[in-house]
Amino acid sequence: MSLKIVVLAKQVPDTRNVGKDAMKADGTINRAALPAIFNPEDLNALEQALRLKDAHPGSTVTILTMGPSRAADIIREGLFRGADGGYLLTDRAFAGADTLATSYALATAIKKIKDFDLIIGGRQAIDGDTAQVGPQVAEKLGLTQVTYAEEILKVEDGKITVKRRIDGGVEVVEAPMPIVITVNGSAATCRPRNAKLLQKYKRALTPTERVSAGSDYASLYETKEYLNLTEWSVADVNGDLSQCGLAGSPTKVKTVENIVFQAKESKTITADDAQIEALVVELLANHTIG
Amino acid sequence: MNNVFVYCEIEDGIISEVSLELLTKGRSLATRLGCKLEAIVAGYKLDGVESQVMPYGVDILHLFDGEGLYPYTSLPHTSVVVNLFKEEKPQICLMGATVIGRDLGPRVSSALTSGLTADCTALEIGPHEDKKEGKTYTDLLYQIRPAFGGNIVATIVNPEHRPQMATVREGVMKKEIYDQNYKGEIVRHDVSKYVDESDYVVKVIERHVEKSKINIKGAPIIVAGGYGVGSKENFQLLHELADLLKAEVGASRAAVDAGFCEHERQIGQTGVTVRPKLYIACGISGQIQHIAGMQDSSMIISINNDPAAPINAIADYVINGTVEEVVPKLIKYYKQNSK
Numbered sequence: 275m276s277l278k279i280v281v282l283a284k285q286v287p288d289t290r291n292v293g294k295d296a297m298k299a300d301g302t303i304n305r306a307a308l309p310a311i312f313n314p315e316d317l318n319a320l321e322q323a324l325r326l327k328d329a330h331p332g333s334t335v336t337i338l339t340m341g342p343s344r345a346a347d348i349i350r351e352g353l354f355r356g357a358d359g360g361y362l363l364t365d366r367a368f369a370g371a372d373t374l375a376t377s378y379a380l381a382t383a384i385k386k387i388k389d390f391d392l393i394i395g396g397r398q399a400i401d402g403d404t405a406q407v408g409p410q411v412a413e414k415l416g417l418t419q420v421t422y423a424e425e426i427l428k429v430e431d432g433k434i435t436v437k438r439r440i441d442g443g444v445e446v447v448e449a450p451m452p453i454v455i456t457v458n459g460s461a462a463t464c465r466p467r468n469a470k471l472l473q474k475y476k477r478a479l480t481p482t483e484r485v486s487a488g489s490d491y492a493s494l495y496e497t498k499e500y501l502n503l504t505e506w507s508v509a510d511v512n513g514d515l516s517q518c519g520l521a522g523s524p525t526k527v528k529t530v531e532n533i534v535f536q537a538k539e540s541k542t543i544t545a546d547d548a549q550i551e552a553l554v555v556e557l558l559a560n561h562t563i564g
Numbered sequence: 565m566n567n568v569f570v571y572c573e574i575e576d577g578i579i580s581e582v583s584l585e586l587l588t589k590g591r592s593l594a595t596r597l598g599c600k601l602e603a604i605v606a607g608y609k610l611d612g613v614e615s616q617v618m619p620y621g622v623d624i625l626h627l628f629d630g631e632g633l634y635p636y637t638s639l640p641h642t643s644v645v646v647n648l649f650k651e652e653k654p655q656i657c658l659m660g661a662t663v664i665g666r667d668l669g670p671r672v673s674s675a676l677t678s679g680l681t682a683d684c685t686a687l688e689i690g691p692h693e694d695k696k697e698g699k700t701y702t703d704l705l706y707q708i709r710p711a712f713g714g715n716i717v718a719t720i721v722n723p724e725h726r727p728q729m730a731t732v733r734e735g736v737m738k739k740e741i742y743d744q745n746y747k748g749e750i751v752r753h754d755v756s757k758y759v760d761e762s763d764y765v766v767k768v769i770e771r772h773v774e775k776s777k778i779n780i781k782g783a784p785i786i787v788a789g790g791y792g793v794g795s796k797e798n799f800q801l802l803h804e805l806a807d808l809l810k811a812e813v814g815a816s817r818a819a820v821d822a823g824f825c826e827h828e829r830q831i832g833q834t835g836v837t838v839r840p841k842l843y844i845a846c847g848i849s850g851q852i853q854h855i856a857g858m859q860d861s862s863m864i865i866s867i868n869n870d871p872a873a874p875i876n877a878i879a880d881y882v883i884n885g886t887v888e889e890v891v892p893k894l895i896k897y898y899k900q901n902s903k
Contacts, residue, residue: 373670374673374677374679402682403683404682404683405670405682406666406669406670406673406680406682407670408670409638409666409667409668409669409670409674410670410673412638413642413670413671413675418639418765418766419638419671420766421663421667422663435769439663440664440771441662441663441664442773442776443772445635445768445770445771445772446768446769446770446771447637447766447767447768447769448767448769449767450765523679524677524678524679524722524724524725525679525680525681525707525720525721525722526694526720526721527718527719528692528706528718529718529719530711530716530717530718530719531716531717531718531719538877538878538879538880540876540877540879540881540882541880541881541882542882542884543881543882543883543884544883544884544885545883545884545886545889545890547893547897551893551897551900551901553865554897554901555901558898562863563902564809564810564902
């Protein structure tokens, strides 16, 4: 059977490569110093989706992402690796969303996409590590879920069999589709960009991007439908403004504090042999080490 | 009504450590708020399980005993918790930040439109003023956690929505018996009134769970490595030192992400919280997320070639040098001077 697969993907600041200039002097985040990347576990999810597409000819893989205009990069990155299309959910009203408001927005977009067998995304994003959006989307769509998935073993007769990583072990479960699956970082890494697809999709743009790109390639977008990426606002997905963004977020940030560690009186030594030996002798004498 | 609830996990008839830690925290929150502590255990063949939870000061234990509730699957447990909460209207609900808690918590919060804060490192009760709305609140749950990007800690509140939900990792809260003879009430629920037959859609075909051989939580000495260790090979040096000192090897998230060592060894907000008598930090710069998981160590030694590494501020001894240079010397002089 051919499958209609929606991949949930997020553009995130690369918190794994935090350099010295990642923090400004006032203790806030210097976002400009952090490159924006495809959330790593969402790439693991994309790979699972592409494998299903390989195994079930005629299947389609569609990327759904929410973010500012530049998040269209995520859709293109997906297209370069084998996805068939994508939607960018973008609106100022989505800003400041906690996980619940984010899952509301994604769920309304998925309802608009309507026809799907599988929603798959990373277990969590590296900028929050909450792992909440997948299950919350599933609940809002009234679907069951399999979280912490490591490998989709098979799809047969409307059922999907998944190996998942649980605390201290593994589990294999069978569940009916449609379903929401979140993929663990221990799953297979994503295939690289494909040179042909890169050529094919490098000028794929959202309507907003086309405006700033000027008219040089304007005719392309009339002849090549696949270069038009879809952009949706709150109104486009019939979203209820009171459930979006900051307004739709039950959790509020009360305070954000810079932490100043209570500095201890510390003794500093060098890597000099005599100093290290003296430290070891001291630790042995006071029974800190045995 | 309006009590503090803890969802307890059970594996092989044993209530998990993190659940007992949360019962301890829940007891102190309930006492502070002047309300009751209630616990939920959902599983199969739960006879006698009350003896494991009551000593933590549980006033009401809700038991859901049914064959389809073990092993855990998402929908039946969600229905148990959501439908119970619709009746009981808790003000606070705590869950472990485990695979189960992170599967169940978001679903429950979505169904009840309540907020959920993941991986809290502290929970407190306090007032809140919303100046824009001109409203004041008393006795909200402060959900405190390090926030992305560095040395900042955010306090999150849910002013309007109930329950206020939070997940907490194992080891963050301390487990403590409240009263060995504490007698709470036991309520045995009819599972079929809470869970619809159609919820049992996910079949567990195979399941292998083993107790982890790595026990960094209980280790008296930890030799931990960060990104500054540089490679998987250099991590071998830390293992060598740890073997000598009868210590465990730990790691920062950066070291785990870089593939230097196993995820089970990760220390910090999204890993394990430890309180050893000696913590040797090798090439760890000391992001707040890491420090949150080890700052209660009795003694800290930091080995770092960056004199400005934040971790040095909380260290008792700072050794200025690279891991490759210092660790072999520690090994050498330990061998020479011990016994």
